[in-house]
Amino acid sequence: MQAREVTAGLRAAMDDVRRTVAVLAARVREAHAARVWLPLGYSGWASYCGAEFGISRAQAYRLLDVARVLAAIHEAVTAGPGMSRTRDTNTGPAGAALDYGLSQRALIAVSSRVDTVAELITRRLAALVHSGLQALDESTVRAVVRQAVRDVRTVPPPPPADPSADPTLAALRRVDELAAGTHAIGELMLEVAPAYLSDTAATDVLALFCEEIGEPLDHGLAARRYAMSGDRRALHGTVL
Incomplete structure (x- = not known):
């Protein structure tokens, strides 16, 4: 019983970390779009992140990669037919990314092929809609997104x-x-x-x-x- 409780707690903690990644990505997008470094007197995004948060230039731009990938995924999810329910239940800058369960490592791994990920998600969701075999609830959309990211990561x-x-x-x-x-x-x-x-x-x-x-x-x-x-x-x- 104790082992099961520990496992449940670990699973909850992992879910919290993934949700934090999505929220962080949304905040990064907001900050970068607003060019917040300018009124604070910094020369650019990297110098702003280094001075304010103590992270390296590479880490600063990896955050932008994560934000960019999640934004593209969210657009792919909400753009297709039959996605109104997903749009209705995922509003605000963090959006549907909160439910995808994607790690920062996974998102960085596909950052150079984000168009491929988005196209794959769009095709598979459209195929599900047209087949009528399964309702596009949040769990189905999440499964499609995670599988698409995994497929792009593992393609030879x-x-x-x-x-x-x-x-x-x-x-x-x-x-x-x-x-x-x-x-x-x-x-x-x-x-x-x-x-x-x-x-x-x-x-x-x-x-x-x-x-x-x-x-x-x-x-x-x-x-x-x-x-x-x-x-x-x-x-x-x-x-x-």
Whole structure:
């Protein structure tokens, strides 16, 4: 019983930290938009953060990255059809970000690909709306956002521009290319059978689709699992 209570307390503390990240990002956006350093006599954002909060230049700009990513996510969530309920329940500068449960580390990791994250969220939410399979309540939207961030974080990197002639490296590169192609197929499978569906439910949805595109069903399901997890072990025995 005590272990369960400690675990519950730890979970609550983690949730508090994530909410704090979202609130901090909102305040950073407000301060930067208002150029608050000027009336205080500082030359710029970095010098203001260093003097007022004791953080480095790099940390100051990472805060801006976090704020920018959360703003883009919020815009992607609220821009699509059927999002009125989300808009109604998430007002003010902190907005819907309070409910996403995203860590600062995760947000910084996708800051250079924020357009990809936003586009992925928009597509998946639109697919859910059009499918009519599930109501877009806050928990569903949160799951879609977190999965999109995770997918972008775990997508395989592009191959090098000048690949090595070493046969071992060439073989590894072919595996990487196959994994990258399979990840793209997995994204397509997720458009048809979203992540909230179990493998069994996804099988019913994907059977005809895989037949139409000439993809074995077991490969399609493996690609879908890989796109959700980023773990290549999902491809063992099928694609790899």
